[in-house]
Amino acid sequence: MAQRKRATIREVAQATGLSPAAVSYALRGMQVSEETIQRVRRAAAELGYEADPIARALASGRTGMIGLLCGSLEDLWQQSLAVGIGRALRDKDRYALILDAAGDPARERTLALQLRDQRVDGLIVQPVDPAARFWADLADSLPVVAIGDALLHGHTAAEVVFDNRRGVTMALEYLRDKGHRRVAVLTPTRPSTPDRPADVHVIAEAERLGLDIDVRSAGQSLADSAGVAAGLLTRADRPTAVFCFSDSIAYGVYKAVAELGLSVPDDVAVMGYDDHPMSELLGLTTVNWDLDGIVRAAVRLVVAASEGKTHRRRIVQEPGLRERVSVRPGVI
Amino acid sequence: MAQRKRATIREVAQATGLSPAAVSYALRGMQVSEETIQRVRRAAAELGYEADPIARALASGRTGMIGLLCGSLEDLWQQSLAVGIGRALRDKDRYALILDAAGDPARERTLALQLRDQRVDGLIVQPVDPAARFWADLADSLPVVAIGDALLHGHTAAEVVFDNRRGVTMALEYLRDKGHRRVAVLTPTRPSTPDRPADVHVIAEAERLGLDIDVRSAGQSLADSAGVAAGLLTRADRPTAVFCFSDSIAYGVYKAVAELGLSVPDDVAVMGYDDHPMSELLGLTTVNWDLDGIVRAAVRLVVAASEGKTHRRRIVQEPGLRERVSVRPGVI
DNA sequence: TCGCTTCACTGATACGTTTCAGTGAACCGC
DNA sequence: GCGGTTCACTGAAACGTATCAGTGAAGCGA
Missing domain, CATH: 3.40.50.2300 (Response regulator)
Incomplete structure (x- = not known):
């Protein structure tokens, strides 16, 4: 660790015969003559000087x-x-x-x-x-x-x-129009998280559309949502469609479906939310932002x-x- | 923006009747009596004091x-x-x-x-x-x-x-064993980037295995690699297999294949590199890390x-x- | 009791910038 | 030639901490 010390603003000041303040102003193009700016720039380049971001943050309160x-x-x-x-x-x-x-x-x-x-x-x-x-x-x-x-x-x-109200409505109406009634809804919400307005809206909309819904928390990871989906799909009264509140969750459902030897959309319909680039490859119907x-x-x-x-x-x-x-x- | 000013170490010092230095040591559990540590902790909590990370970084040279x-x-x-x-x-x-x-x-x-x-x-x-x-x-x-x-x-x-040498060898040997001879190789390398050792190794290995390869830069984005793949797949002497130096590139190939109305693996074999979670869903054969x-x-x-x-x-x-x-x- | 060590703490300085409040000179209109 | 501005720059004080070199007191063994 034999690094030589960085040049400071003081050294640039010394080299140009100016005060540190003048150098500081010059490098930011404030309140100094054009000629001085050039002189300071040249000296700074020569010494390899660059303002220390930490010191700058402390003094100015800003970091960029x-x-x-x-x-x-x-x-x-x-x-x-x-x-x-x-x-x-x-x-x-x-x-x-x-x-x-x-x-x-x-x-x-x-x-x-x-x-x-x-x-x-x-x-x-x-x-x-x-x-x-x-x-x-x-x-x-x-x-x-x-x-x-x-x-x-x-x-x-x-x-x-x-x-999100519109997004939820679009998704649920689409599923209803395709003939689905028993719909599972998988959200990324954690148990400790306050209810998102969108989650609340899902219930209201399902009611309005006459859907029989089952809202569940699907966790954060692919494995989590695959696990939840597997539980859902092995039940006797398996839902005919799953609405996932993120495409990532939908990917977890695909994983569970594959592992159970089932198929999308023949055995269960899946609807996503977000439109991640991979959804195009998987053929996932989804709400796009x-x-x-x-x-x-x-x-x-x-x-x-x-x-x-x-x-x-x-x-x-x-x-x-x-x-x-x-x-x-x-x-x- | 009516935020009240943060408490400083000086105020904690004043409140406890100690010097700022003592407070600094106490909060990091160095060189002070247990009783003082407790007293300082209490005062700090009361004043809502927390050390300013920027000032700390400037003084100590470390940030965490x-x-x-x-x-x-x-x-x-x-x-x-x-x-x-x-x-x-x-x-x-x-x-x-x-x-x-x-x-x-x-x-x-x-x-x-x-x-x-x-x-x-x-x-x-x-x-x-x-x-x-x-x-x-x-x-x-x-x-x-x-x-x-x-x-x-x-x-x-x-x-x-x-x-990577081993990874490349595994992938190319696998393709050869499956009967492929005309293989395209898609790398993430940019034109301006120096040759990666792995890229060099690809050519040597292809020679050794008697493969007829065509190495191309596939860009960074899904659209880029899809574009390159589309060019490759519409040629008369279309390769029978594509080895992609990242799964992301392979996804781009899948996209091109789908848009051309072709199919993996019936029309072209695809081999990935990395093993991203999505590759399981897509059925992509790949090198895993x-x-x-x-x-x-x-x-x-x-x-x-x-x-x-x-x-x-x-x-x-x-x-x-x-x-x-x-x-x-x-x-x- | 004496010298030595340890302990708990202090005072001052360093870190490298920005920025405020000038300061002298040049320039202006009249 | 005089008050007032503007200009280009300076000196010093922040910003809030860490750390070095003490310092006085207490503790200790002999």
Whole structure:
């Protein structure tokens, strides 16, 4: 470990005969003559000087980083979302600090506060518990952009909200139109998690449509949901269709179906939610969200807010239906 | 934005009648009496004090964070790897700062240096260019653990190396045994990327096995590899098998095959590399790596190295073959 | 009782920047 | 030629912690 010490701003100041303050200003193009800027730039390049991000963060309170707090990175679609946001931020010369709440509201709280302490300039969050009180405190001290569900407390900078009621309605109506009555619903919700508005809506809509539904928590991993699905499919009164609240859960159902020697859609219909790229290959009929549009909107809003241009916008995403082959027409 | 100011160590010192230094020591359980520790803890809790991570990083040079520099997060298996490492680190009360080189050696270099400047305590890297010179400088100033290929320059703390030669041999021998002679090979390598040792080995092995191969760069995204595959499959002398250097690429081939109205394995055999969870559902025959073992090893090694317990270990991962249904036996 | 060690703690400085409140010079209109 | 601005820059004080080099007191053996 024989690394030579990094050059500091003081050394650049010495080399140019300026004060450290002048160098600091010059490198950020503020309040100094054009000629000085050039001189400082040259000296900095010569010494291999680059401002220390940690010292800068301590002094200025800003880091250039955006926090991304994901609901559950076990979910493949959320992985895509995280990767997309990371890339979009990089294109704007910002960096993402990605954390995973793993579906746990308590962890979500801890990590959110930790991100604030890390001086992220803004926070994009896909809330596990949109009704938690601490969001209010958080949104007071930094710009928060919520994706998916809007935060109930706190003055968020912006929201990219999914019209989940519409999505649920689309999915359930589609299944009903295909002749399904006995429908299992698999959600990613954990027992400890507060009820999501979408979950509540499922029950109301099922009632309205005359569906006989059975809502279950499918866990976070592929193995979890496969296990739950296996239990469901080996029962005597097996549902004719399964509506999965994420494509990842649907993949677990496919796994269980294959292991039981059954077939989709001949023995059971499967309906997804999200439209992950793999769903096209599997022929999964699913509710589609515009991933790219969501990424762009969230990044644009959080970057704008972190620069003080606070527009306070609410963008609503509308779902589409991707009809493939996992739901057979004409059952019963 | 009416947040009240955070408590500082000085206020805790004032409240307990101690010096800031004593409080700093007490909270880390060093050099102070048990009674004082309790008193300080109580006062800190009362004031809601928590040490500022940025100030701590500046003063101590450490952050508790581990950098994770991925080769290309477009790849689904690498996404799984990143998520797994993030979770494993969290279980050790460390946090991952995840960055994506997106297959670009220049970006890899920039990001690696940036992570060092962020004072990460260690770096896990899946190198795009293992032969780059800058790794030497980097490994001099912080513990680096390489995954996949070993770094050629620099004294890394540890390596979790894949036996890619063996993996390639397994895949190509399998295809030959199934009767394939005309084989396309799709690699994730970019034009600007230096040749990976594995790519070189492919050519040597193909020669040895008497295979007629056609090596092509398949890009990073699903759409990219689907495009390349489509070009390949519409030629007159279409290959009878495609060996993909990642499962993600294989998924792109499946997409192209479906769009052309062809079928796997009837019209073309497909062989993957990695064994992503989705490959089981698709029936993709592939070379398997022990993801969980890799994650655990890398995390254990980097955490140990960041704590100064430098063992300098080299762990070699051996591949397995997951035989499924994407390669039909008895061709020609 | 004396010198020595250990213990619990203090004061000061370092970490490397940003930023606030000037400061002197040049420039302006009148 | 004079008050007022603007310009380009400086000095010093943050930012909040860790850590080094003490320091006085207590404890100890002989």
